[in-house]
Amino acid sequence: MIIVLFLISCESQEPIDESMPLEQKIDLLVEPIVAFGNPSATIIGIVQNGERSFYSYGDAGLGSGPPLPNTIFEIGSITKTYTATLLSQFIMEGLVSLDDPVDKFLPDSVDPPTFEGQPIRLRHLVTHTSGLPREIYNFDADYSVMWSELEIEDLYTFLNDISRQAYPFGDYTNGNELQSLGKVFNYSNVGMAILGHILELVSGEKFDQLVEERICSMLNMDDTKIYRNLTQEQKERIPKAYDINQYENDFPHEMGAYVSAGGLLSTVDDMLDYMEANMEDSSFLSQSMQKCQEGIYYEEDLPGTFPKGIADAIGMAWFISHENGDTIAYHNGGYNHLSYIKFNRTKKLGVVAFSNTASEVGPRLIETIFDWINE
């Protein structure tokens, strides 16, 4: 018995030596995980020293084995960085200011909540400091509510309900005011949805049009769209998705009024274009992207609520770290698929990854890979 237990404890993978080539290290890291299906298919794209490399594992279920650089995944909440880029452009064009209150743009029928007489401003929405809850509804309690069914009117009703203390899923008000404003970090999909809608009201264009005209067409990102704008051929490049228990996830890819919080789909190819543009400063687009990577609220501004360990500041949607003089930006996303982007703007390197399985393991892998290339 002792011998058996000893043998059991001895089994381990070939250790990863830091001196190994990156490809070998990534293989050793990811292959054992994909073999056990968590995630069951994943693709990683890296930009380093001006060159791109791709690492793909598992079976995307599309007949071609592992995911390809043009396999289309939901980017989920990384969409928020597109929303922030649009906001940044609008600011640079003088159309809006970070200090504009939301009621400046919303219809008169909407009465947004306030805090000590101060209104929610665009800076609060884009930094998750508005005091608004994470979701418009309590999705934990009511899975029957699909984001795809959300309409703009629901956002208006939600804001009015918060103001009238009629919001049924938690106490977010003090009297008829918000509990906080600019002091507490509370990741809010609904806040980003309201911001995206405000950009639509300012421009008179739909969010997907704005993304197409102002970002994707500039970078030739032909595979980055909301679901309904994809062609049939593009839709056939979307792999099935699986939840943490590896059951098939079949939530709609449409996000309804949440489109600016998580409605885009893309490929690793396109997302590397996007990441590289975020690390440049030569164009209006890149400059607008860089503005998003400047810290607005720092960890010490949001004591006890800013997520520990992932960044030291929140910019416009991006989580920002400052390490040895370098600026590192990060965001992830997940609904049906999982997505991840992290780059060092100073060193001009970074990683984009998608997987088809909800997993706590996936982000851990990508963090490790980023640390390897960022050494």
Next chain:
Amino acid sequence: MERLKRIILIVGLITEGTWGLHLNAQEKLQLGISTQIHNTRLMVDLSSTHVKGAYRPTNVLFAEYSFGKHLAIHTGLGYTMMTQNSDAFKNNFHYLALPLYLKIGRLKDDKRLTFKSFIGMDMHYLLKATHITPNGNETDIMEYSRKFHSDLVGGAGIKVRLSDRFFMEGLVSVSFGSNVAIDNAALMDINNLNTGYRLNLLYKF
């Protein structure tokens, strides 16, 4: 060949104190065959709690040697299978199985029905591990899977006397094991939880 030698060595080490020395012990030794179906669930880091289970077989030739009025040692050799069953893929693990249990219950077989319970370990030596995608592609994942794996197991049921020498047991069992996968760089564990129904046919010497 090296693998076979290792199996023989382990089986010998574990069993020499039980059936090897006592084959001729009258009234204390029972030999039998056990067949079981168990619902296996393989979970990642214990965080996946509703992983789809699948019923898989275990078949073991076993020996029981009793001592005292209520205790017996149960061991044997056989085959078992576990499955990581999901919509995305299926992993099948085939093991040489070696149970080692302490069996507790009334040992005197003077009644038609007696209560039995057991606790112990199921030790496994991996024979084959495969990853199968929904479209049927099969890949070998032996290199990512532990060759040796063990479960803590416990169960209870009844023993029915069929004749002076033959008995039948019906038992339900629960077992839990960790580290189906080898230690990996991503620190991901694969754990298994099994609920089983087993039928033992015993012959008493």
